[in-house]
Amino acid sequence: MRTHSKLKIVFAVLPVLLLGLSIAAQSSAQAFSASADPGSALSIPLASQVTPEQLQHMLSGSVTAQPLVLQVGSHLMFEQSHIPYATYAGPGSTPDGLEALTLAVAPIPKSKLIVLYCGCCPWNHCPNIAPAYRRMLQLGFTNVKVLYIANNFGEDWVAKGYPTQTAK
Amino acid sequence: MWLQCLSAATFALATLGAGAQATSASALLHHKAPAFSHRALSGDTVSLDAYKGKVILLNFWATWCGPCRVELPRFAQWQRELGAKGFQAVAVSMDDSPAPVRAALKRKPLPFPVLMGDAKLAESYGGVLGLPVTFLIARDGTIWHRFEGETNLDAMHAAILALLAQPPHAKR
Structure with a gap:
């Protein structure tokens, strides 16, 4: 009986512990993101990243x-080379590029993925992605993801056999 | 439903062409470097053939590329040190316009030709879909090495010295 009670306590406490650990891990990731240079891709929260x-x-x-x-x-x-049906929206590292991005998304509903x-x-060296991501948030888009490309598009997308198109 | 099938089929077709550029980039090794003739920002015409007999470092870079900005001063140093021994660096900017390149060169001039790249030139070198990319071309015009991304510059320097020590028609 005593063992049964102990088990009941463990089963009651375990989910709370796991939830606590999960929240701590998320806060840590957010804290890391917040501490990174806002112009750096390292500042983009993990929750906003998608893999190829x-x-x-x-x-x-x-x-x-x-x-x-x-x-x-x-x-x-x-x-x-680019991802099929992708649209070119200007380099995020320049004011002109951000303006081009703003124009490109003007007709898009704010909740669109x-x-x-x-x-x-x-x-960690990409100068474009973080400013573009921030501009999208400033414009009020609520469902923005960023493709995590570790090295470069050639190595992490094309060479891995994912589909591509050319602009010709 | 048919729209979903169409979308999946189109995406599958696009997949068939994937990977071709990566293959051609590695296939260039130990083959003759693709010839090109472009006008440099200085106004001179740069032709790869004009450097035959030299060890050529052909670097694709851009002003917005952090690792590129680390490499260029080293390439400049090598050009000064090894130029008399037959080393020649050529930089191809992948910036979308020449204005930022001209501004960068005004701040830090480079002792080798810098020209503006285009998709055709990049594709002839297997596609430049990430920077920096550097090719080392032997005295006989054959590509011996390809470096991509953040590179061990000491290893690249050693490879250049080895190529400079080779007779013009050395076989690997």
């Missing part, structure tokens, strides 16, 4: 569930 695999899965789904994909980096790279990507250089 997750994005491919999203793009293979039904048309209605598909995100709008915007490339916010180099136009020369977009010209060579939008995925931004760049892939010009390694994630």
Whole structure:
């Protein structure tokens, strides 16, 4: 009986402990994001990031569930290769680029799922993605994700066999 | 329903073409470097063939690329130190316009030609879909090395010295 009571306590406490641990982990990730330079990709919360695999899965789904994909980096790279149906929206690192992004999303509903990507250089050096992400939040978009590209678009998307299009 | 099928089929078709650029980039190794002739920002025409007999470092970079900005001063140093021994660096900017490149060169001039790249030139080198990318081309015009992303510059320097020590028609 005593053992049974102990087990009951463990089962009652365990979910609370796990929830606490989960909240602590999330707060830690948010704190890391908040402490990073706001212009750096490291400032983008993990919850707002999607992996290439997750994005491919999203793009293979039904048309209605598909995100709008915007490339916010180099136009020369977009010209060579980009994610199918992605739209070029200007480099996030320049005022002109952010203005182009603002114009590109002007007719889009604020709740639309939008995925931004760049892939010009390694994630921690990307000058475009974080400013573009912040601009989207400032504009009031509520469902913005960012494609996490560890090294570059060639290595982490094209070389891994994910689908591409050229601008020709 | 048919719309969903169409979407999935189109996406699957796009998948068939994927990976071609990555393959062609690695396939360039130990083959003749694709020839090109472009006008440099200085106004001179830069032709790769004009450097035959030299060890060429062909670097794709951009002003907004952090790792590129780390590499360029080293390349400048190598050009000054090794130029007389037959080393030649050529930088191809992948910026979308020449204005930021001109401004960067005004602040920090480079002792080697800098030209503006385009999609055609990038594709001839297997696609430049991330920066920096650097090719080392032997004296006979063959590509011996390709470096991508943040690179060990000491290893690149050692590779250059090894190529400079090779006779013009050395086989790997």
